[in-house]
Amino acid sequence: xxxxxxxxxxxxxxxxxxxxxxxxxxxxxxxxxxxxxxxxxxxxxxxxxxxxxxxxxxxxxxxxxxxxxxxxxxxxxxxxxxxxxxxxxxxxxxxxxxxxxxxxxxxxxxxxxxxxxxxxxxxxxxxxxxxxxxxxxxxxxxxxxxxxxxxxxxxxxxxxxxxxxxxxxxxxxxxxxxxxxxxxxxxxxxxxxxxxxxxxxxxxxxxxxxxxxxxxxxxxxxxxxxxxxxxxxxxxxxxxxxxxxxxxxxxxxxxxxxxxxxxxxxxxxxxxxxxxxxxxxxxxxxxxxxxxxxxxxxxxxxxxxxxxxxxxxxxxxxxxxxxxxxxxxxxxxxxxxxxxxxxxxxxxxxxxxxxxxxxxxxxxxxxxxxxxxxxxxxxxxxxxxxxxxxxxxxxxxxxxxxxxxxxxxxxxxxxxxxxxxxxxxxxxxxxxxxxxxxxxxxxxxxxxxxxxxxxxxxxxxxxxxxxxxxxxxxxxxxxxxxxxxxxxxxxxxxxxxxxxxxxxxxxxxxxxxxxxxxxxxxx
Amino acid sequence: xxxxxxxxxxxxxxxxxxxxxxxxxxxxxxxxxxxxxxxxxxxxxxxxxxxxxxxxxxxxxxxxxxxxxxxxxxxxxxxxxxxxxxxxxxxxxxxxxxxxxxxxxxxxxxxxxxxxxxxxxxxxxxxxxxxxxxxxxxxxxxxxxxxxxxxxxxxxxxxxxxxxxxxxxxxxxxxxxxxxxxxxxxxxxxxxxxxxxxxxxxxxxxxxxxxxxxxxxxxxxxxxxxxxxxxxxxxxxxxxxxxxxxxxxxxxxxxxxxxx
Numbered sequence: 019x020x021x022x023x024x025x026x027x028x029x030x031x032x033x034x035x036x037x038x039x040x041x042x043x044x045x046x047x048x049x050x051x052x053x054x055x056x057x058x059x060x061x062x063x064x065x066x067x068x069x070x071x072x073x074x075x076x077x078x079x080x081x082x083x084x085x086x087x088x089x090x091x092x093x094x095x096x097x098x099x100x101x102x103x104x105x106x107x108x109x110x111x112x113x114x115x116x117x118x119x120x121x122x123x124x125x126x127x128x129x130x131x132x133x134x135x136x137x138x139x140x141x142x143x144x145x146x147x148x149x150x151x152x153x154x155x156x157x158x159x160x161x162x163x164x165x166x167x168x169x170x171x172x173x174x175x176x177x178x179x180x181x182x183x184x185x186x187x188x189x190x191x192x193x194x195x196x197x198x199x200x201x202x203x204x205x206x207x208x209x210x211x212x213x214x215x216x217x218x219x220x221x222x223x224x225x226x227x228x229x230x231x232x233x234x235x236x237x238x239x240x241x242x243x244x245x246x247x248x249x250x251x252x253x254x255x256x257x258x259x260x261x262x263x264x265x266x267x268x269x270x271x272x273x274x275x276x277x278x279x280x281x282x283x284x285x286x287x288x289x290x291x292x293x294x295x296x297x298x299x300x301x302x303x304x305x306x307x308x309x310x311x312x313x314x315x316x317x318x319x320x321x322x323x324x325x326x327x328x329x330x331x332x333x334x335x336x337x338x339x340x341x342x343x344x345x346x347x348x349x350x351x352x353x354x355x356x357x358x359x360x361x362x363x364x365x366x367x368x369x370x371x372x373x374x375x376x377x378x379x380x381x382x383x384x385x386x387x388x389x390x391x392x393x394x395x396x397x398x399x400x401x402x403x404x405x406x407x408x409x410x411x412x413x414x415x416x417x418x419x420x421x422x423x424x425x426x427x428x429x430x431x432x433x434x435x436x437x438x439x440x441x442x443x444x445x446x447x448x449x450x451x452x453x454x455x456x457x458x459x460x461x462x463x464x465x466x467x468x469x470x471x472x473x474x475x476x477x478x479x480x481x482x483x484x485x486x487x488x489x490x491x492x493x494x495x496x497x498x499x500x501x502x503x504x505x506x507x508x509x510x511x512x513x514x515x516x517x518x519x520x521x522x523x524x525x526x527x528x529x530x531x532x533x534x535x536x537x538x539x540x541x
Numbered sequence: 542x543x544x545x546x547x548x549x550x551x552x553x554x555x556x557x558x559x560x561x562x563x564x565x566x567x568x569x570x571x572x573x574x575x576x577x578x579x580x581x582x583x584x585x586x587x588x589x590x591x592x593x594x595x596x597x598x599x600x601x602x603x604x605x606x607x608x609x610x611x612x613x614x615x616x617x618x619x620x621x622x623x624x625x626x627x628x629x630x631x632x633x634x635x636x637x638x639x640x641x642x643x644x645x646x647x648x649x650x651x652x653x654x655x656x657x658x659x660x661x662x663x664x665x666x667x668x669x670x671x672x673x674x675x676x677x678x679x680x681x682x683x684x685x686x687x688x689x690x691x692x693x694x695x696x697x698x699x700x701x702x703x704x705x706x707x708x709x710x711x712x713x714x715x716x717x718x719x720x721x722x723x724x725x726x727x728x729x730x731x732x733x734x735x736x737x738x739x740x741x742x743x744x745x746x747x748x749x750x751x752x753x754x755x756x757x758x759x760x761x762x763x764x765x766x767x768x769x770x771x772x773x774x775x776x777x778x779x780x781x782x783x784x785x786x787x788x789x790x791x792x793x794x795x796x797x798x799x800x801x
Binding site (some may be wrong): 071192195196205208211224287288289323324338396432433438439443444508516 | 575576577608610614616672676677680681682684686688690691700702745769
């Protein structure tokens with residue numbers, strides 16, 4: 019593997035600063051809960067379905083129950099205490115939900131031995147969901163042992179997005195047969211801003227397909243079939259982001275998804291979701307991912323679509339270090355960190371390819387045991403599909419040369435149309451050609467110490483440490499840095515953005531059986 | 542190769558206004574195209590591709606490449622001479638009332654000609670909780686490959702979100718000294734979007750008169766020709782991108798020349 023000789027003192031300093039900058043964020047998660055974290059408890063306990071009466075029947079029972087508890091006794095104690103106290107006098111969670119629908123459910127916060135009984139019952143119910151996640155993890159390991167992993171790195175990651183799960187399935191299977199190792203089903207536009215998870219098999223997404231438990235199940239089953247046919251375990255990816263991040267993470271664990279997009283700051287910066295909501299939700303979702311053996315993919319590539327990929331290269335490094343810190347804190351291991359970065363330097367910049375190699379090698383050197391998610395050019399893709407095809411070839415070459423773990427396949431029709439069948443086929447031919455022709459070139463390729471690539475990597479790392487120094491110097495660390503507009507162009511105040519009304523300060527007796535059970539294992 | 546002599550015919554109206562595609566010789570009419578047919582590869586598939594090319598006006602056509610995609614599909618690359626002529630005199634170009642600007646051009650125009658940032662306020666009004674429209678235009682994430690207005694350094698953007706009442710919006714616009722108010726209406730029944738928009742226009746007229754901000758509404762159910770009727774400055778329909786909105790804001794709010 020090509021390696022840079024990084025200044026190890028500087029690397030250690032970067033990690034120390036990242037830990038300091040992230041500390042206030044970790045504290046937030048300890049002192050706050052959110053409606054989505056509370057709904058995730060009920061999903062782990064097996065509550066599914068929607069209230070058939072309210073609205074058009076699209077409001078999930080988990081939303082109805084959490085809202086009812088909040089109205090009656092507040093959420094500062096958590097949803098588990100009042101719910102399992104109510105269940106103490108008999109009945110199932112589903113029946114209790116129906117009583118909420120009928121307006122007859124009454125919630126109180128138990129005390130003393132009644133609270134002990136409620137806690138015990140809640141642990142057992144939520145523990146059953148966690149046990150199912152454990153079973154799925156074991157099943158994945160078994161299937162990987164049977165069918166095998168992809169024969170080489172990087173794994174080839176391809177996107178499917180028709181809006182209709184029943185169209186997605188044959189397309190995903192065809193993509194796997196054509197060489198894709200990882201299938202990502204893009205979500206419907208705007209799902210990240212829905213404060214509920216839609217239910218059932220869906221056929222009407224816009225520019226993507228809704229993430230639902232049933233869609234997850236259908237697609238995973240279809241990919242299991244094609245994995246057996248191909249003798250290679252084909253992984254499935256979705257998006258644990260937006261307002262329902264914790265619940266989507268739980269559904270992914272329950273339905274054996276293999277990778278999840280899960281960035282600590284993406285929702286804040288790009289979707290104007292409240293920072294506290296996001297930080298609390300991301301910690302819970304990462305604990306679930308850690309337990310489920312899911313590889314997370316972070317979203318640093320997005321910075322480079324809004325900012326200049328040369329001038330702002332260090333913000334990618336900073337975000338990777340923060341994402342790593344927050345992931346480790348939540349129990350994720352290095353092999354689960356698909357830290358993102360992208361090939362987005364303007365091709366008109368002299369030496370652009372050497373700069374790309376420097377940035378990619380820096381990420382490789384900083385995170386030697388993380389898979390790294392390598393994202394193709396988008397910003398400088400024009401309608402010139404021929405030039406785009408060449409650029410994607412260089413992107414693939416950089417990926418092979420620098421040992422990236424997961425390669426998202428670039429489309430020459432990026433910014434023109436959603437990929438056609440032929441676009442995907444041509445893109446996979448491009449990847450195959452490069453990997454077969456030059457996949458092992460990293461054995462012969464070592465950047466000259468003190469040369470252009472080496473110096474550029476050192477410059478970016480130095481700039482990253484400078485920025486981390488400034489963030490860590492804020493009394494509120496990362497939270498204040500986000501408010502000041504340190505990342506990207508936007509400023510996001512801790513009391514602004516969407517979903518703030520779903521954030522609740524925990525009371526001393528707040529009880530969250532899922533976090534308790536998940537922390538017990540990773541501590 | 543196509544017969545060069547035939548292809549040199551410039552058409553009935555003579556030189557100048559009638560042109561044909563150019564491969565390597567004037568008038569050769571050469572084009573290349575690629576497409577996929579839902580047919581397994583083989584002689585029949587190639588014949589089908591030639592038939593399609595012929596119907597597209599490519600004659601003679603050559604299938605220079607064909608390859609299977611999965612089962613049941615074949616991809617083709619076709620070269621050939623197209624028999625159609627282009628009459629330049631008959632080409633009509635529809636011109637937008639304002640130029641489409643890049644984010645850099647928008648920022649530069651605001652900075653040099655307005656000399657302060659442009660304040661933009663966005664919201665969904667009425668009972669509509671679907672912020673997907675206003676979010677697509679305002680959120681950094683953007684829409685259709687274009688970044689939202691938050692991306693523009695010289696635009697100061699606030700998104701008030703869903704179910705904002707008209708009085709609240711007027712109040713916020715006054716407090717923030719908004720230059721423009723953007724309102725989206727996605728889900729609507731019985732023309733609620735039209736009623737809401739008229740109410741919006743009336744409220745701003747009453748509260749602020751001539752000094753009201755620019756009013757821009759958008760949504761899939763709106764007819765862009767209705768602006769005057771609704772009492773607003775601009776109506777955007779389905780598929781509008783952030784760049785179009787930003788370009789319009791510059792056109793409507795930024796003086797043509799730098800201040801003296």
